[in-house]
Amino acid sequence: MPVDLTDYEKSMLAGAVGTDGDRMAMEVVAQSARMLGAKGLVEIQSSHIDGCLYHGDSGALYCEKLVEGGARVRVPATTNVGALNLLNPDQCRLPPDQRKMAFRLMVAHERMGCTPSWTCAPYQAGARPALGTQVAWGESNAVAFANTVLGARTNRYGDFLDIACAISGRAPRYGLHRSRNRHAKLVLDVTGLPQALRAQSAFYPVLGAIIGRLAGETVCAVTGLAPGAAEDDLKALCAAAAATGAVALLHLVGITPEAPDLQTALGGQPPEETIVLTRDMLIDARDGLSLAADGPIDSVALGSPHFSAEECRAVLALAGGHRFLVPVYICLGRHTVSALEQDGTDRALRELGVVFVADTCVVVTPILPDTPGVMMTNSAKFAHYATGNTGHLPVFGTLGECVASAQAGRVVRDKAVWA
Amino acid sequence: MTWQAEVLFEGAATGKVLRLDAPISFWGGVDPRSACITLAGHPQRGQSIAGQVLVIPQLIGSSSSSAVMLELFYCGMAPAALILGGRDAILPVGVVVARQMGRPTIPVVVMQSPPFETGDRLSVSPEGRIERL
Numbered sequence: 001m002p003v004d005l006t007d008y009e010k011s012m013l014a015g016a017v018g019t020d021g022d023r024m025a026m027e028v029v030a031q032s033a034r035m036l037g038a039k040g041l042v043e044i045q046s047s048h049i050d051g052c053l054y055h056g057d058s059g060a061l062y063c064e065k066l067v068e069g070g071a072r073v074r075v076p077a078t079t080n081v082g083a084l085n086l087l088n089p090d091q092c093r094l095p096p097d098q099r100k101m102a103f104r105l106m107v108a109h110e111r112m113g114c115t116p117s118w119t120c121a122p123y124q125a126g127a128r129p130a131l132g133t134q135v136a137w138g139e140s141n142a143v144a145f146a147n148t149v150l151g152a153r154t155n156r157y158g159d160f161l162d163i164a165c166a167i168s169g170r171a172p173r174y175g176l177h178r179s180r181n182r183h184a185k186l187v188l189d190v191t192g193l194p195q196a197l198r199a200q201s202a203f204y205p206v207l208g209a210i211i212g213r214l215a216g217e218t219v220c221a222v223t224g225l226a227p228g229a230a231e232d233d234l235k236a237l238c239a240a241a242a243a244t245g246a247v248a249l250l251h252l253v254g255i256t257p258e259a260p261d262l263q264t265a266l267g268g269q270p271p272e273e274t275i276v277l278t279r280d281m282l283i284d285a286r287d288g289l290s291l292a293a294d295g296p297i298d299s300v301a302l303g304s305p306h307f308s309a310e311e312c313r314a315v316l317a318l319a320g321g322h323r324f325l326v327p328v329y330i331c332l333g334r335h336t337v338s339a340l341e342q343d344g345t346d347r348a349l350r351e352l353g354v355v356f357v358a359d360t361c362v363v364v365t366p367i368l369p370d371t372p373g374v375m376m377t378n379s380a381k382f383a384h385y386a387t388g389n390t391g392h393l394p395v396f397g398t399l400g401e402c403v404a405s406a407q408a409g410r411v412v413r414d415k416a417v418w419a
Numbered sequence: 420m421t422w423q424a425e426v427l428f429e430g431a432a433t434g435k436v437l438r439l440d441a442p443i444s445f446w447g448g449v450d451p452r453s454a455c456i457t458l459a460g461h462p463q464r465g466q467s468i469a470g471q472v473l474v475i476p477q478l479i480g481s482s483s484s485s486a487v488m489l490e491l492f493y494c495g496m497a498p499a500a501l502i503l504g505g506r507d508a509i510l511p512v513g514v515v516v517a518r519q520m521g522r523p524t525i526p527v528v529v530m531q532s533p534p535f536e537t538g539d540r541l542s543v544s545p546e547g548r549i550e551r552l
Contacts (some may be wrong), residue, residue: 031511057493061493065520106434158512159486160486160489172508200548
């Protein structure tokens with residue numbers, strides 16, 4: 001089926017308007033639209049670019065070709081993590097030739113006019129599209145957050161298509177860009193869980209891991225969440241659901257702007273399925289995030305998605321001035337590094353044994369020690385990717401447990417949390 | 420015997436089938452330098468996709484798989500053709516970009532429940548006709 005393009009879009013595709021880079025970008029977008037069965041394109045207002053992470057030389061060479069073709073982004077475009085901590089390039093143990101190409105890839109994105117945010121939590125670095133705004137975002141957690149918490153409209157955009165959307169200012173009109181595809185079909189009811197449990201921060205990533213497995217690509221509504229959930233908790237929930245399943249939109253009833261009540265989230269239709277969550281399911285999902293038994297640990301990794309300044313300050317408060325016996329890696333955006341420098345939190349955390357990882361993170365590039373060991377984390381996303389990407393075995397715990405364990409060098413549990 | 424598939428990316432190819440019996444994301448599942456399937460526990464782990472007519476009944480859509488697809492072309496390790504069980508833009512975008520980079524490309528077609536088995540010899544025409552040889 002042909003894609004219905006506007007005259008402007010056709011001209012760009014034909015190379016009659018814009019640069020050669022624009023033509024290349026429009027070709028990627030229009031071809032994707034055709035392959036997805038979209039009838040046309042939507043104008044977008046912003047983009048978050050996942051394609052700046054190095055996967056091989058060809059990606060860097062392609063982006064440099066776009067730059068040479070005069071490509072510039074037409075909409076504000078933030079960058080996701082790269083493979084290097086540009087504030088401390090020696091932290092990454094990629095071989096020198098790959099480091100050079102990873103750097104060239106990041107530079108190419110800057111030269112195309114992207115905002116060099118280098119964070120997987122752009123929504124905490126000022127990129128907050130308004131309710132109903134059409135955007136083309138990449139990075140699964142950012143996509144889920146944009147749809148779920150902000151009410152912006154995006155599918156999961158990936159390498160090449162993300163930057164092509166930003167350059168052309170267009171995206172294929174399909175999936176979650178369209179209202180009719182945004183209604184929930186599956187309901188997950190957490191009302192029966194103890195109130196105290198639902199109030200724990202650690203509840204959110206575990207719930208997200210369950211949602212990812214149950215929902216897959218299906219839009220799911222969740223009822224029974226406390227209305228005052230902290231943004232960092234919602235961040236953890238979205239990240240977990242998007243890592244363990246292909247989740248791009250959740251209706252958190254009472255929180256998601258499009259879901260003031262369940263009826264609205266469902267678009268007035270009865271749900272195809274309702275699942276009542278039990279405490280046993282939650283405990284099973286929590287235990288499934290750990291692949292090593294409680295015992296000695298080699299590191300603690302925090303910040304997937306990137307930690308906020310509040311989360312960093314929480315680590316400092318929980319530590320109570322006691323040093324860590326194993327390295328605690330905190331992954332974060334440079335905007336947060338700046339915030340922590342203002343009040344000395346960065347120095348205080350470093351003195352305790354924190355290693356800051358800016359612009360990137362420990363599961364996408366080799367930063368953790370070569371010898372695989374046990375990595376403790378409060379992130380379901382880190383737990384999900386740790387073994388495949390780093391060889392390290394994850395142990396999941398609350399932030400409090402992570403801090404206490406880092407000080408003890410072995411897993412320390414707080415039994416009260418999941419009681 | 421012949422089948423008609425929908426063309427996602429036009430091209431012609433002839434080759435032996437490698438069928439992936441479990442879903443896969445190319446990112447984290449295929450090493451672009453060796454073209455070998457690396458995903459732990461995958462039934463085809465250790466096999467090379469280079470030069471094969473790759474039948475993928477079910478994909479997992481990691482969006483970085485486009486980059487792995489392009490890198491396969493760059494390393495000269497691309498499959499001969501892709502026969503997908505469902506619509507997808509992630510892998511074919513890697514093919515579109517490969518063409519923009521001046522690399523020889525491959526046909527990508529989609530058909531529901533592709534019936535082909537590992538070892539079958541197939542030809543794929545630019546119109547999406549698949550023939551068992």
